[in-house]
Amino acid sequence: MRGPQAWPLRLLLRRGPAARALGTRPPPTRLAPARLGDAGPALLEGGEAARGPRCRAGRCPGGGPGSPAGGAGLARLLALWARPSGPSRCGALAGSGVPRLPRAALPGGPAAVARGGGETWLREPALLAAAATPGHDPLQRPMAAGRSEAQKLLRLAQPERRRLAAAVGFLTVSSVITMSAPFFLGKIIDVIYTNPSADYSSSLTSLCLVLGGVFLCGAAANAVRVYLMQTSGQRIVNRLRASLFSSVLRQEVAFFDKTRTGELINRLSSDAALLGRSVTENLSDGLRAGAQASIGVAMMFFVSPNLATFVLSVVPPISILAVLYGRYLRKLTKVTQDSLAQATQLAEERIGNIRTVRAFGKEMTEIEKYTSKVDHVMQLARKEAFARAGFFGATGLSGNLIVLSVLYKGGLLMGSAHMTVGELSSFLMYAFWVGLSIGGLSSFYSELMKGLGAGGRLWELLEREPELPFNEGAILNEKSFQGALEFKNVHFAYPARPEVPIFQDFSLSIPAGSITALVGPSGSGKSTVISLLLRLYDPSAGTISLDGRDIRQLNPVWLRSKIGTVSQEPILFSCSIAENIAYGADDPSSVTAEQVEKVAGVANAAAFIRHFPQGFNTVVGEKGVLLSGGQKQRIAIARALLKNPRILLLDEATSALDAENEYLVQQALDRLMEGRTVFIIAHRLSTIKNANMVAVLDQGKITECGKHEELLSKPDGIYRKLMNKQSFISA
Numbered sequence: 001m002r003g004p005q006a007w008p009l010r011l012l013l014r015r016g017p018a019a020r021a022l023g024t025r026p027p028p029t030r031l032a033p034a035r036l037g038d039a040g041p042a043l044l045e046g047g048e049a050a051r052g053p054r055c056r057a058g059r060c061p062g063g064g065p066g067s068p069a070g071g072a073g074l075a076r077l078l079a080l081w082a083r084p085s086g087p088s089r090c091g092a093l094a095g096s097g098v099p100r101l102p103r104a105a106l107p108g109g110p111a112a113v114a115r116g117g118g119e120t121w122l123r124e125p126a127l128l129a130a131a132a133t134p135g136h137d138p139l140q141r142p143m144a145a146g147r148s149e150a151q152k153l154l155r156l157a158q159p160e161r162r163r164l165a166a167a168v169g170f171l172t173v174s175s176v177i178t179m180s181a182p183f184f185l186g187k188i189i190d191v192i193y194t195n196p197s198a199d200y201s202s203s204l205t206s207l208c209l210v211l212g213g214v215f216l217c218g219a220a221a222n223a224v225r226v227y228l229m230q231t232s233g234q235r236i237v238n239r240l241r242a243s244l245f246s247s248v249l250r251q252e253v254a255f256f257d258k259t260r261t262g263e264l265i266n267r268l269s270s271d272a273a274l275l276g277r278s279v280t281e282n283l284s285d286g287l288r289a290g291a292q293a294s295i296g297v298a299m300m301f302f303v304s305p306n307l308a309t310f311v312l313s314v315v316p317p318i319s320i321l322a323v324l325y326g327r328y329l330r331k332l333t334k335v336t337q338d339s340l341a342q343a344t345q346l347a348e349e350r351i352g353n354i355r356t357v358r359a360f361g362k363e364m365t366e367i368e369k370y371t372s373k374v375d376h377v378m379q380l381a382r383k384e385a386f387a388r389a390g391f392f393g394a395t396g397l398s399g400n401l402i403v404l405s406v407l408y409k410g411g412l413l414m415g416s417a418h419m420t421v422g423e424l425s426s427f428l429m430y431a432f433w434v435g436l437s438i439g440g441l442s443s444f445y446s447e448l449m450k451g452l453g454a455g456g457r458l459w460e461l462l463e464r465e466p467e468l469p470f471n472e473g474a475i476l477n478e479k480s481f482q483g484a485l486e487f488k489n490v491h492f493a494y495p496a497r498p499e500v501p502i503f504q505d506f507s508l509s510i511p512a513g514s515i516t517a518l519v520g521p522s523g524s525g526k527s528t529v530i531s532l533l534l535r536l537y538d539p540s541a542g543t544i545s546l547d548g549r550d551i552r553q554l555n556p557v558w559l560r561s562k563i564g565t566v567s568q569e570p571i572l573f574s575c576s577i578a579e580n581i582a583y584g585a586d587d588p589s590s591v592t593a594e595q596v597e598k599v600a601g602v603a604n605a606a607a608f609i610r611h612f613p614q615g616f617n618t619v620v621g622e623k624g625v626l627l628s629g630g631q632k633q634r635i636a637i638a639r640a641l642l643k644n645p646r647i648l649l650l651d652e653a654t655s656a657l658d659a660e661n662e663y664l665v666q667q668a669l670d671r672l673m674e675g676r677t678v679f680i681i682a683h684r685l686s687t688i689k690n691a692n693m694v695a696v697l698d699q700g701k702i703t704e705c706g707k708h709e710e711l712l713s714k715p716d717g718i719y720r721k722l723m724n725k726q727s728f729i730s731a
């Protein structure tokens with residue numbers, strides 16, 4: 001924010017560096033939409049790098065303001081948001097052997113796409129597309145790490161600077177008008193008081209009419225100010241929530257293993273609302289109170305410097321009280337929000353798993369647990385109420401004492417003819433206004449401190465860098481892409497439990513276009529293989545490669561776009577069946593009803609869907625709770641068919657469906673597997689028998705590999721023992 005309109009904000013927070021930060025940064029720039037699907041083929045088939053996806057500002061090296069073409073917007077973005085010395089996630093791949101092209105070499109400016117040795121670099125395209133949506137800029141986190149909280153708050157309000165500046169203009173008009181009233185009212189009193197016998201009715205009428213008109217203008221200016229502040233506020237909260245959601249979604253899966261969902265939800269809802277209120281509605285009232293207090297004090301000096309000096313001598317003790325109170329409140333808010341997050345977490349988990357709670361008859365226990373959590377929140381709220389009561393009581397008392405002292409000292413000045421009755425009346429009114437405004441300022445201060453308390457938790461999340469790259473790295477040439485997978489001497493332990501190794505020297509080769517079935521005891525790590533292939537986690541040693549390229553060098557979003565998954569218990573979203581199926585496409589909004597119906601037909605799902613009164617528009621409930629297991633599986637198969645991936649990862653259901661469902665699901669799966677590289681965690685004998693290769697997982701490594709009959713023929717083989725011990729579904 002530049003120019004005079006920045007001053008109220010600067011004055012408000014009294015932070016020099018914040019003001020400097022505002023003064024040096026140009027406005028954010030919207031980027032052209034770009035999608036992953038748009039970029040790859042265009043690049044590989046054409047000779048030039050596409051202009052679509054661009055590097056996320058501040059995340060990649062190079063690309064300065066001098067960059068040509070599409071680089072101009074990015075350069076501005078970089079100038080705005082990036083920290084010159086900030087860490088680059090692109091640098092994480094420096095030792096990986098993947099060629100990194102200098103930024104200047106990228107055609108079309110510092111776009112995030114370049115060619116090198118038949119491969120393409122791609123970074124953050126999907127979110128850049130979102131960044132192009134007007135008023136919604138999730139990529140642009142509102143602040144960089146390391147700034148003071150006041151600076152972060154200012155950065156949050158920065159995109160609204162024009163509206164806020166206009167609001168400040170209207171605020172100035174309304175405050176000047178409001179604060180001129182006591183002066184003119186004093187004049188009117190003097191007209192009446194000093195001319196008791198004269199005919200002053202005409203001058204009184206015109207004075208009152210003029211003043212009434214001025215008040216009307218003041219009221220209009222005030223209304224516009226409130227409207228502008230409120231709408232800016234909502235936009236700031238929206239942007240904050242979008243940035244938070246974006247930040248949460250880009251975190252590595254291990255982060256979600258450790259973080260509770262309820263806590264994240266609480267940050268998105270309650271903390272964001274608190275912080276948003278603190279920088280908007282509250283800011284608006286605070287600015288008004290600040291402006292009125294300043295004008296009031298100036299007018300008090302104008303009317304009677306003598307009396308004003310006397311009155312203002314009582315202000316410093318009140319200020320000290322306010323600072324102490326603010327600090328206390330800020331700490332308390334942080335603790336309260338943490339406590340509230342715990343209560344939300346409990347409620348969210350128990351409501352989400354109501355069937356388990358009901359099955360075990362634990363309703364009363366859960367109610368008690370939740371009540372004790374909210375009781376704790378109540379105890380903290382009581383502490384806050386106590387501090388608030390004391391503070392507001394003290395400020396109220398100070399206000400009254402100020403008025404009393406004005407009357408006392410003013411009475412003495414009137415007695416010695418140093419003041420007229422009109423001047424004393426004006427002064428008293430100003431003292432009232434100043435007292436009221438100081439009350440408003442203290443409320444603003446306490447809300448600001450609460451916002452800062454909540455903000456501490458939000459910045460933490462907003463500034464967190466994911467430990468695994470979210471969307472950057474090489475993509476392979478589509479034409480020569482085969483889909484062969486290989487694990488070489490992989491070691492892995494889950495980050496949440498590093499002391500328990502899951503894989504030790506795990507090696508497995510999955511040839512392109514083949515079906516590989518994995519069998520092993522429960523808990524041996526079969527599902528973990530799928531997580532590693534999807535790069536939800538990285539191994540601690542060894543490599544996993546796709547067509548001979550270490551998947552750590554590949555763009556994870558591109559990698560996942562080539563892989564389809566159907567899990568044991570597919571999770572559906574609480575929307576229509578058609579939307580759930582279309583979710584498999586790169587761009588669900590471009591999927592036609594015919595395409596959805598076609599894949600549903602291939603997945604043996606169309607018949608049961610049409611049987612529902614709402615057909616494909618049937619809403620399936622949370623996680624697809626309104627559908628049967630077999631129906632969910634067939635919808636998940638349709639979803640995977642629409643995705644049309646080169647590689648398919650299947651985790652077969654462990655429970656048997658009824659004969660008809662079983663047949664329909666199996667037939668759908670067979671159709672889905674055609675012509676793809678398939679890796680399947682097998683629980684059905686028929687799957688094992690049909691696989692090109694069966695791999696046996698035991699104690700963190702593959703111990704046997706071969707066709708079903710070959711493995712079964714080994715008398716002491718682990719596979720044979722496993723087949724004898726473990727019951728495989730015979731369908």
Ligand SMILES: Nc1ncnc2c1ncn2[C@@H]1O[C@H](COP(=O)(O)OP(=O)(O)OP(=O)(O)O)[C@@H](O)[C@H]1O
Binds near residue numbers: 521526528
């Ligand atoms: N997110 C996680 N964090 C920590 N440990 C995990 C996590 N997920 C799984 N584990 C542990 O890793 C081991 C392997 O789990 P995995 O789900 O891969 O086994 P599985 O062979 O697929 O089992 P099942 O056949 O019963 O589905 C288990 O001991 C499990 O407790």
